[in-house]
Amino acid sequence: MDKEKFNELCHDLAPRSDHTLTEAILKEVSSFQAGEQNKRLPVIWIETSDSGDNNIAFLNSTYPYAGQVFTDMIDLLYCNSFMTAQGKHALNILEQAAVMLKGQFTLVVEGAIPLKDNGLYNIIIRTENRNITALEAVNWLGNLAKYVVAMGTCASFGGVSSAKPNITGSVAVRQVLNREIINVSGCPVNPDWFVGTLAHLLMYGRPELDELGRPTLFYGYTVHRHCQRRSYFDKGDFAENLGDIECMFSQGCMGPRTGADCPYRQWINYVNWPVRANTPCIGCTNEDFPDGSTPFFTPISEKGSNKDKETNKWRKRE
């Protein structure tokens, strides 16, 4: 309703001594409040095969705190960790939300999806008659969602859940769904990367993604590029042990081939990050984490997956 029409309405109805005016205005006010002003992102969040570290990492968000995210940013319709409803009531909510908000909701998948044995290594809900596996749920909800966000490295790339020998046949969300997935990797995800991605979806739509489907905003540069210890590296001044203040390359640091903004963003209210704690970055946002990073304390060129590869390849990627 425009201002002119609103004034007209007030003028016409003001002389009445009953509540007609209040009723008429209240309707407008409610619809205004429910509109653009209070737009929240509808989210269905399913936990699959992971360690739960990503939902704990999310709780470490500061400004907005997780409580503010619940209140001001998203309508968290289904989430095994945080929803109050339980049992069949929770399942009913999930089924209704999937139908009513088809094409509108954002699906967050937290974890990898086991494929072996029809996905029976991860059952997200059971009823008296059947099992709903992560595989089934991701297929079902992933095709109804407006956006699909893979939260953490297990969901993005398989991660620890698919580490060798991967006896559960676990894979990333992108290997289950034939559509665009926004991968917000990390083990765990930095809450800023996750909340920041949701904020982008809410305020500006789809963020720009790199070749691995990750928002370039967070993963666009290597850890190495922004590392506070880069000057030590350039001078060839390497740490001899964990706990030293020099470059951690010698201690197995994966910074040179890990896209993430940890050095300047840091963690948990921005107080620290692994290299600042005198330990190596273990490349937890990478497509080949953890197998490409282990042994964790061995220099890149001697790590498992790199033994056969051309050494110093990381220099070109930086």
Next chain:
Amino acid sequence: MAKKRVMFSPVTRLEGLLSVEVTLDGDRVVNANASSTTFRGFEWIMRDRHVTDAVYMTQRICGICSTAHGAVASYLLDELYDNTLSENAQLMRNIMYASDIIQNHIRHFYLFGLPDYVRMPQRPPFHGQNLSDARLNPKDDQRLLENYFEAIKVSQKSHEILALFGGKAPHQHSFVHGGVSVAPTADKINRALALAKTVREFVKGKLVPDTELIARAYSDYYQIGVTEGQFLSFGLFRFGPKNERLLLKNGVQKGNRLIPLDIGLINEDITNSWFSTAFEQGSKGKELIPNPYKPGAYTWSKSVTYGGQHYEVGPLARMIINGKHRGGASTMDRIYARTLETVHFTQLMEDWLKRLKPGPAPIEQKKTPVKNKVVATTDAMRGALLHSAWIEDEQVVRYNIITPSVWNFSPKDEYGRLGPTEGALVGTVVPRQEMLFNVLGRIIRSFDPCLQCATHVLDMRGNVKKERLI
């Protein structure tokens, strides 16, 4: 009246995925099957890796108790490499460990437990509550709801202490074998003290009165969800150059008797678990293999016993074994003991911070293993946690993990005996049908379930008898 089976799934507000099927005879629960429904196979993942990867790898078992896995893996490696720990290293380790436990306990009480007792607003993520016997007055409901939001901020502060010394959280980086890689400096100690004070003020000013309020309003839960009252703890907070001193003692409590712990008496059973045994080609003996189609089985958790009996583990076990709580083994005892422990640990954490001496990073890692088989234990947030490793040339041959939730969420063993949670559910009377999920949910959540952990227990022979532990 005919018996009726009801599936309670998903059991929300916990870590991991849990379904519980109960059989009702009239208003009474006569059977309960607790199903842990994720399997990741961590013991396989650990094989053929460098053993020093264990601290970072095993933290990825669980996001809410990652420091516990990092701690026990560090103890294991300390023994394997014969490291000597300084006083500062132990203080910093225990500060980090306590901060993670406090984080867990605050989040458990408010984010997971509170909606079982307090009316939440009808908006996401609180919609569909169906709290059929809400007993607090609207003013108290409102106050506790506000504390829910404050708890989110305060638990973050506790994790900030962990990150300050540990690099990040979850999955800290500095608490590794040989000590701690971060230097305790005046600025960090001071900042951590300020954070710890904020946490303590919340714990004393909010968590304690809120627990007491709920315990009064729902005092019948001192008689509901009762286990057999047999408790086990591996002890908590190690000190001494060889991790030899435990601040909270270990032991086994049966009635009024505290019996010394002998880990050789631990046994695991797969009767009702989705595992079979087989001789695998090229393997080192008989192996367990996952078998999701096994008839009659209903969970990925194994059944773990001590001396042939099931034991409850967790904060209540610790507080009883250490003489800090006298009471029963009920739903409300578990909730109360967890809060009691939180108060105790916030005080300890501040004391330790004050005892830290500024200096270099207290770490010295030896490079050559002096053993090839080792077992390490601690109590985690939820109770007894064991890691064991068998290595050859620093490579893992076998790595075994027994987590707390496996004790509490043990399925029935070969003799049909019930584990603590199933036992606490059986016999429960549900006065009105619409209260079923409320009553079951309260009992189950009082154990602070973490099924991510429960999914990883596996050793190659299905038992941990001493001579075959690893």
